[in-house]
Amino acid sequence: MTEKSDTHPEKPQGPAHKRDLTRRKVVLATGAAVAAVGVGGAVAASASAEGTSAAGTDATASDASSDASSAESCYRLTGETTEGPYYIDADKIRKDITEDREGIPFTLRLKVIDSDTCKPLKRAAVDIWHCDALGIYSGYESMSGGGGGTPPTGTPPTDAPTGTPTGTPPSGGPGGPGGGGGHQEPTDDERYLRGTQLTDKHGYVEFKTVFPGWYQGRAVHIHTKVHVDGKLTDTGYEGGHACHTGQFFFAETAVLASADVTPYSTSTTTRTTLDEDTIYGGGGTQDGLLKLKYRKGHIEKGVIGSITMGVDPDETRDGT
Incomplete structure (x- = not known):
């Protein structure tokens, strides 16, 4: 896909007071419904925390505060971020992107809504891609990981982070993949932990994958893009434009639990905390902080992550 970048990270508020009042009326009228339909608690305004498992086992509290009320956050744009150097066009339409990667089972449940109308976006193409448990990206195995593509071994991190923030987004290449920097051409044919799905009529998609690991210079994260106005072909999703490019983030309590x-x-590999990360904006769910559910003390059994993304389908935001 050939897209042009939008240099304005946030969409201006409504052009007139009347439009703002209209939007607020829509929100007030639909707030309860929006809260009710969130799959697995995936509502943009819900607390960005590890909740409870299906069995009701208590899990740890969030490391970040919740967003504002659902009425306010329904039409907020989800924060835009850089695409990173390791994006590959949507060429694998699939739900399960795990392939042969080892790690904690992770289910990612996403809902995409129009930030103006609060209505779900149907048949939008949602890409996700992320590194494996040891920081390796498919398609770039020789460039990613702990600094040179070779999976490191040794002692896991503690609650005292070993990563030191640089103050600027890390560039592509060894030591800082997936953050800033220009696009890099793939170095291999692997495509694990990458996939695309079309949202259903309610705006939902769900992916099966593994809990991501970490690498030098970045907190644990997953990349995403939302495409609209294209079409599904035999080779993937073609045409249209990206209306959102972002990243999903994980609370420190869950990352530390995974480290065991x-x-x-x-x-x-040196580890950077969420607070140290130079890409995460600190705005909770509005900046991509996932709501996580897992059994306390048994994270190895699996984790569910969920979030609602508010996007503007008329904008082009490709993150480059």
């Missing part, structure tokens, strides 16, 4: 589980526990 193999293969995450074998990594000696």
Whole structure:
């Protein structure tokens, strides 16, 4: 896909007071419904926290405060971020992107809504891509990971972070993949932990994958793009434009819990916390902080992450 970048990270508020009042009326009228239909608690205004498992087991509290009320956040734009150097066009339409990667089972439930109308966007193409448990990106195995593409081994991180923030987004290449920097051409044919799906009539998609690991210079994260106005072909999703480019983030409590589980526990790569990350905006769910659910003390059994993304389908935001 050939897209042009939008240099304005936020869409201006409504052009007139009348429009703003109209939007607020829509929100007030639909706020309860929006809260009710969120899959797995995936409402943009819900607290960005680890909740409870399906069995009701208590999990840890969030490391970040919740957003504003659902009435206010319904029409907020989800924060835009850089695409990063390791994006590959949507060429694998699939739900399960795990392939042969080891790690904690992770289910990602997403809802995409129009930030103006609060209505779900149907048949929008949602891409996600992320590194494996040891920081390796498919398609770029020789460039990613702990600094040179070789999975590191050794002592897991503690609650005292070993990563030191640089103050600027990390560039592509060894030591800082997936953050800033220009696009890099793939170095191999692997495509694990990458996939695309079309939203259903309610704006939902769900992916099966593994809990991401970490690498030098970045907190644990997942990349995403939302495309509209294209079409599904035999080779993937073609045409249209990206109306959102962002990243999803994970609370520190969940990352530390994952560090006790193999293969995450074998990594000696320096780790950057959420607060230190130079890409995460600090705005909770509006900046991509996932709501997480897992059994306390048994994260290895699996994690569910959910969030609602508010996007403007008329804008082009490709993150480059």
